[in-house]
Amino acid sequence: MSEIHTDHSHGEHAHGEHAGLDKKKIWQVFGILLAITVIEFIIALVLIPGGHMSQHIGNFVYIALTLLKAFYIVAYFMHLKYEKVGLQLSLTVVFVFIFYFIVLMLIEGGYLHLHMPLV
Numbered sequence: 001m002s003e004i005h006t007d008h009s010h011g012e013h014a015h016g017e018h019a020g021l022d023k024k025k026i027w028q029v030f031g032i033l034l035a036i037t038v039i040e041f042i043i044a045l046v047l048i049p050g051g052h053m054s055q056h057i058g059n060f061v062y063i064a065l066t067l068l069k070a071f072y073i074v075a076y077f078m079h080l081k082y083e084k085v086g087l088q089l090s091l092t093v094v095f096v097f098i099f100y101f102i103v104l105m106l107i108e109g110g111y112l113h114l115h116m117p118l119v
Helices: 023-047 055-077 085-109
Strands: none
Touching: 023 055
């Protein structure tokens, strides 16, 4: 009988860079995202209404946890962690500027009614 040899290599990009994204890592990231979500629910439903945390501190912690969740989703499930450093930096700089401009518009938008005459 002849022996059939199959080559399962799909080029040098196939498994080398994405080797860290196995089932164990996916479940680990899922567990981290689930834990962060549970903490967010505890803050929103227990700590703030119960008076254990002020609304401003709760919002700050909630935003920080949401950004951490966004990092895990983008890094692992959208595979940005496995991209080249140049692409990572260019996307990070763009999102930092977008975030900065949103914060700037929110701050400046609050002063609009102070400087505009009522019509």
